[in-house]
Amino acid sequence: MTTTLGNAPRYALSALRPFRIYERCSFTIGSAGAVSASDVPDPGFTLANGGTGIFNFVFPKCVAANYIVMLESPAGTVKTYWGSTALDAGAGTASFTTGNGGGTATNPASGDKIGIFFFGRTQ
DSSP: OOOOGGGSOOOHHHHTOTTEEEEEEEEEEOGGGOEEEEEOSSTTOEEEEEETTEEEEEOOOOSEEEEEEEEEOTTOSOOEEEEEEEEETTTTEEEEEEEOTTSOBOOOOTTOEEEEEEEEEOO
């Protein structure tokens, strides 16, 4: 039998780190790579297109941060994610690039989704 996340056991290692924040954000792309909808845990998490295939991610300021990007592109418009091109936890900003199979920066198609798993530390 599976358990719900709220009932999952708390492991000693994570219990010793109470100032860590883990969040899931989902962004739906509209026309021209613009974000048309979002499912975020807090209004402080936003994503905006900063140019062809360039996305700027804003999150609440923190001491340290990391994130993982997942692409859902049913038509296969985007096939790659080129990691962080910038990350500043103190400012609460990051950016990354998406591309086609040939390595050219490309905007996701309308209806594609970008998922971001955010990991932050407040102290």
